[in-house]
Amino acid sequence: MENKKPNTPLLNQTVQKAIREGKLDVLQQLDENNEDVLHAYIPVGTVLHLAAESNQLAIVKWLLESGMDIDEESFPYKDTAIASAAAKGHYEMVRYLLQQGATINFESPHPYKDVLFSAILSGSKEVVQLLIDHGVDTTIRYFERKDAELMAKEQNQTEILALIQAHNATLPADHVPRTTPKEEYDDEDYEDEEDEEEYEEPSSHAVIRAVFEEVYGPIQTTYYQNFPSEVPIQAHIIAPSTAHPYYVLFTTGMSDRAVGYNLLYVENMMKVPADWLEGGADWLDREKIWPINWLIKLACIPHDENVQPARGVIVPNKGDLADPYGIETYLSCMLISAPTDSDIQHLQVEGEEIRIDELVPVYKAEWQYAEANGYPALQEKLIASQVQEVIDFQRPAVVEKSVDHGQPNSKVTAKITEALTNADKVRENFEKEYGLIAIQMSNLLDEENPTLTITGNIIYPTKKHPYYVVFTLGVSNDIPSSVTDNKSYEMMMKLPLDWVASEEEWTLPEKNWPLRMMAEFGYSAREKMQKIYRYTTFPIEGNALKILSNHTKMTHLLAREPNEFSISGTVVEKVLIVAHQLIPIYESEMDYAEGIYAADVLRLLEKQQADNVLVVNRPPSI
Structure with missing residues (x-):
């Protein structure tokens, strides 16, 4: 077998874009150039999963003709391409994959792999009926309780429920549903295999850390994300120095995958005053560590919600409420901007450009001003007031507003002195x-x-x-x-x-x-x-x-x-x-x-x- 070139982030990005846009000619040209198209990194599983999910029938046919296994599983959920197509309600794609022999009843079943469950989630009666006509198991009960009827009820899919019940009524009187025991799920299917699949840190992380340490100094502490997300994020803390008398916070992990419609590689950074961790770092003190939480949160959002991390965007805390981050500040929104230090704005890592975004907290009044007058107008005021450097938790707002609209008072330790009806x-x-x-x-x-x-x-x-x-x-x-x-x-x-x-x-x-x-x-x-x-x-x-x-x-x-x-x-x-x-x-x-x-x-x-x-x-x- 001909040796293919090793995958690169650029190849992965090109392949993903070509599949989503249905550009089979681009994929074929890459393949002719000895690029390993079939094994490009795809967040949803394999290139076959992405093509099926994107309803690109010509590309699916070419991938199968090129030797891809129609039942190749994704990691970690082990679903196959037909489940990806069924989850989107792509009738013709599901029909083609069935014609090519895609498996729909597995020897080692699991709800993540269940093609009928995927079709129920899509709400497509046509795909459900197609699967029933091809003999999908409509009665298998996972962990001794969950079957297709219950799934349809939970999703409030009454017409699909009726289809399943009508089919089940035709089964022999002595039909016994397959049942997966609790032990199979707990001990065999997933946990052991996931334990074996240890996370391997990409080599790009070390390069990013080295660049930041060269500019700002050695990393003092690393804070690990502890809530669910599509990507594992780490926040690194560089202590103040004579040259840089403030904390520098930055992420690694956000750039593991390209984000947004432009498929950008991005990491976040922030600068926090030298007295920020006075008295020690208490990672359970939300009033103290909100800068880290927001650094990580804004690294996760583009991946979890598939949105573009655009500079000039302001993300308010708690949506339109723009609730203050803590009792010692009225800052309540986060501005995504370019770093003030030119040495750190863009990093070249393994042939790819990683953009560094600096996060700057602003007031609700400033966010509202930007909404009304545009980001450049606010940017001018922030630059004129020298706000862009280190966070000042008690800085004056750059637009005129009352205390009720986010203008800081003295250090806020407000007490509630009257009964509230909430x-x-x-x-x-x-x-x-x-x-x-x-x-x-x-x-x-x-x-x-x-x-x-x-x-x-x-x-x-x-x-x-x-x-x-x-x-x-x-x-x-x-x-x-x-x-x-x-x-x-x-x-x-x-x-x-x-x-x-x-x-x-x-x-x-x-x-x-x-x-x-x-x-x-x-x-x-x-x-x-x-x-x-x-x-x-x-x-x-x-x-x-x-x-x-x-x-x-x-x-x-x-x-x-x-x-x-x-x-x-x-x-x-x-x-x-x-x-x-x-x-x-x-x-x-x-x-x-x-x-x-x-x-x-x-x-x-x-x-x-x-x-x-x-x-x-x-x-x-x-």
Whole structure:
């Protein structure tokens, strides 16, 4: 076999672009030039996966004729190209792959590989029927519970559900569904293989670190991302020096993959004042480490959301709320700009150009000014005020606004001195995202507090959100004057479609226990002024623990940010009300997370499809 040239980032970028645009001639020319087109790096799996997902039939035919295995699996999910096509509802592509012998019933099944599940997710009745006609297994039950009927119900795909049920009704009376045991999932299918696949740091990381160290000095600390993302990001911290009397923060990992429609390679950097870590680095102190969190967050977003990281863009904290990053600053938005140091603006690494973007925090008023007058107008004001260098947490705004619109006062340590009624605003946000509240329940606490009413609220499933949304209202009301961090909480959970058979069942203890548990936990956290951080795990006690352990074998909770960004936080009178989505977990999962690494547990729960909607009878994931 002829030896091919080694892959390069430029080849990977060219191949991906050619496949998406359907340019078979470009791929054939690369192949004639001895480039290894068939093994180019593709984020979604292989070049065959990308061609099937992009509905490029001519390219798929050429790849198969060139010797690609039609059932080649992606890493780490092990799905095949036909699943990629089915997930997009590409009927003709699925039909062609079936004609070429693509496997749809696997000897070692898993829901990630299930082609019928992919078709259900696409909402294509035609593809589902095509698969049924070709003998897809419609009854296999994963982990002793999840089958195609349940998947269709969860996705609120009623017509697809009817197709599956109609087919299942034709099966012999003695038909026994295949069932994958819990042990097969836990011990054989994925965990061991993923453990064997250790992350290998690309050689480009060492080059990037060396350039920054040459310009600014040696790296003092490296902070590792601890929440789920498409790419593993590291944030490196260079301590202040005589030549550079400030901290320099920068990322590696963002440039592992090209991002945006221009397929750019980018890393982020930031400059923070020398007294930033005065008293030591406490990585659990959100007030202290928000610059690192935002450095990493803005490195993940282009990959996770497939957006272009354009300079001049301003990203507000909490969306339009533009909530301040901490109690010691009113800065609330992040401007993506070019570095002020020319030596670091572009790096040449392994034949590719990596662009370095400098992140500059700005005020809500400045963001609004840029929205109205354009980024260049704001840039002129920032340069005139010499804002572009090191972050100044207390700098004056460069546009005129009152304190309420983000102009900093003296060091902010504001206390809440008057009772606030926050429930109406929180309710408004939830109903805007999920739909109207169908049922509101009161008297949820074992011992009611006459001065505080906490209700449990139920929103019924919709096509957009095919699950019950249940949440508290009242935990955040009447904030005591002793609260000094301008933050309060409400609790929420998501329950499966088959949770209740009728409205009356919500009165049953075995059905309303999530509402009672959330109310008890929220009330206890409020009374103890307990701080609850996202992506952490923690034990619960008292009535909340009693309720949880009575109805599940789990005794701990994981708090995560909801997938729906619009309801993750609500600001009322300068108070941020955080919506914590609670997921019950086992003690072994709590021990594995060590309290602060909930993202690691979420990755395991994702495999059980328990990272978003409650699964009561699931086995421990570890």
